[in-house]
Amino acid sequence: xxxxxxxxxxxxxxxxxxxxxxxxxxxxxxxxxxxxxxxxxxxxxxxxxxxxxxxxxxxxxxxxxxxxxxxxxxxxxxxxxxxxxxxxxxxxxxxxxxxxxxxxxxxxxxxxxxxxxxxxxxxxxxxxxxxxxxxxxxxxxxxxxxxxxxxxxxxxxxxxxxxxxxxxxxxxxxxxxxxxxxxxxxxx
Amino acid sequence: xxxxxxxxxxxxxxxxxxxxxxxxxxxxxxxxxxxxxxxxxxxxxxxxxxxxxxxxxxxxxxxxxxxxxxxxxxxxxxxxxxxxxxxxxxxxxxxxxxxxxxxxxxxxxxxxxxxxxxxxxxxxxxxxxxxxxxxxxxxxxxxxxxxxxxxxxxxxxxxxxxxxxxxxxxxxxxxxxxxxxxxxxxxx
DNA sequence: CATCCTATCGCAACCGCTTGCAACAAGGAC
DNA sequence: GTCCTTGTTGCAAGCGGTTGCGATAGGATG
Numbered sequence: 001x002x003x004x005x006x007x008x009x010x011x012x013x014x015x016x017x018x019x020x021x022x023x024x025x026x027x028x029x030x031x032x033x034x035x036x037x038x039x040x041x042x043x044x045x046x047x048x049x050x051x052x053x054x055x056x057x058x059x060x061x062x063x064x065x066x067x068x069x070x071x072x073x074x075x076x077x078x079x080x081x082x083x084x085x086x087x088x089x090x091x092x093x094x095x096x097x098x099x100x101x102x103x104x105x106x107x108x109x110x111x112x113x114x115x116x117x118x119x120x121x122x123x124x125x126x127x128x129x130x131x132x133x134x135x136x137x138x139x140x141x142x143x144x145x146x147x148x149x150x151x152x153x154x155x156x157x158x159x160x161x162x163x164x165x166x167x168x169x170x171x172x173x174x175x176x177x178x179x180x181x182x183x184x185x186x187x188x
Numbered sequence: 189x190x191x192x193x194x195x196x197x198x199x200x201x202x203x204x205x206x207x208x209x210x211x212x213x214x215x216x217x218x219x220x221x222x223x224x225x226x227x228x229x230x231x232x233x234x235x236x237x238x239x240x241x242x243x244x245x246x247x248x249x250x251x252x253x254x255x256x257x258x259x260x261x262x263x264x265x266x267x268x269x270x271x272x273x274x275x276x277x278x279x280x281x282x283x284x285x286x287x288x289x290x291x292x293x294x295x296x297x298x299x300x301x302x303x304x305x306x307x308x309x310x311x312x313x314x315x316x317x318x319x320x321x322x323x324x325x326x327x328x329x330x331x332x333x334x335x336x337x338x339x340x341x342x343x344x345x346x347x348x349x350x351x352x353x354x355x356x357x358x359x360x361x362x363x364x365x366x367x368x369x370x371x372x373x374x375x376x
Numbered sequence: 377c378a379t380c381c382t383a384t385c386g387c388a389a390c391c392g393c394t395t396g397c398a399a400c401a402a403g404g405a406c
Numbered sequence: 407g408t409c410c411t412t413g414t415t416g417c418a419a420g421c422g423g424t425t426g427c428g429a430t431a432g433g434a435t436g
Contacts, residue, residue: 041402041413063392077416082393084414102290102423103392117334132331136324136343143320145348146305152288152344155324160333229383229432251422265386270423272384290393291422 034091048072049084053094053108059125062096062104095151115153121162128153222279236260237272241282241296247313250284250292283339303341309350316341 031050032042052068060068062082069076085106088094096106100118115128133150140146219238220230240256248256250270257264273294276282284294288306303316303324321338328334 036403039413043402043414045415061392066392075416078393079395079417080415098286098288098290100286102286102292104290117328117332119334120337126332132327135327137345139320139323140305140343140345144305144314146307146343146345147347147351148343148345149308152342154342155328155334155336156340157325157328157334157336159335163335224433227383231384231432233385249422254422263386266423267387267425268385 031088031091031093034093035087038091040087045076045080046084046087048076049081050088053088053106056108059105059107061099062106065106097152097154100154100156113151115150115155118154118156119159119162120156121158124159124162128155219276219279219281222281223275226279228275233264233268234272234275236264237269238276241276241294244296247293247295249287250294253294285340285342288342288344301339303338303343306342306344307347307350308344309346312347312350316343 031046035042035046048069049065052065052072056065056068062085063078065085066076066078066081069081085094085096089096089106093109094106095109095113096104097116099105099116100120112130113133114130115133117126117128118124128150130150133148133153136153137148137150140148219234223230223234236257237253240253240260244253244256250273251266253273254264254266254269257269273282273284277284277294281297282294283297283301284292285304287293287304288308301318301321303321305314305316306312316338318338321336321341324341325336325338328336
């Protein structure tokens, strides 16, 4: 079920050598190679998604990716996109995590892994650098012999700006569910 | 503002005085009072959910709660359950957070707020005590002037036991999506 | 007890995402 | 080029959760 050590590490290193976010179409050959080496296939649908991912910076939700693929080819199917994302994550080419509202957010593998910091006031989102996350990781490693996955660290709270704003404000509307920002409006 | 009985603050304090997890049916009156003070209503459907919650310890997913309510009354509707949970969370009686798979997990307000620690190997789940989370919170407060919500801290990684087990294992199946445990089987 | 206001309910539709399955096609072998 | 294995696709159904809306029913008042 879970990742074995050997193959996984190899993949991860390889992807570090040639991140798909870096180059344009040349990224294709890199991904194609990766798939090939695993006995997987390079299909038009996958090319399409990789294409979209290459043109993406920062975070994207799954449905956003589906939409963007649909812009290119209206016949795109959600299941294919999500399955392909799973494959790409398995290859170490993208990462996903769950945003505050529970939705999946993906990003093309960046220079380094990072966690996420959400402000429930303004909905703002920041990255937690690996070094910063390492502090947390170390604490849990010492205290619990637990290996923290830095890219899955998600911290929720209130940013400095919002804290002041909130203090002034009388009270959040009661129906603001869970007191967190609503799912962002669809970008379509 | 007829009575200076500061509604909101009062509510939160009261809920601390008599946590609904503590007593049996007597919890009803407490919740009923809380609702009343806010001009909200005490309905059979809400009583049913509170009833289920009182009989619950640890974490429950939303759908589990729906199911348990259905056991009591088959006519129970999901929307009502989720909306009531929203109200109860607003009252400070339950907390929710998103599990690793993005599903909502609720728990009756415990003695103290806590974060969560997930092992992606065995699917194990531990609580991060407030004190432990405080270390993290402090780090972000100093470094970023960011107020961390301890009950929303979710750390994912590999526990000691699984790390050893994993090292031994040969290789993962490719379709192990996201390399995390699947949604837990329904308890029904 | 009857009346009224409005919080709440249940329905049905929908969103984001997943899965089983049968048809399809990538790509290596010949 | 053709064949064949098997990874992939698209469909349709399903799951967890949300929302708009008309109908219902708390519960305060008289």
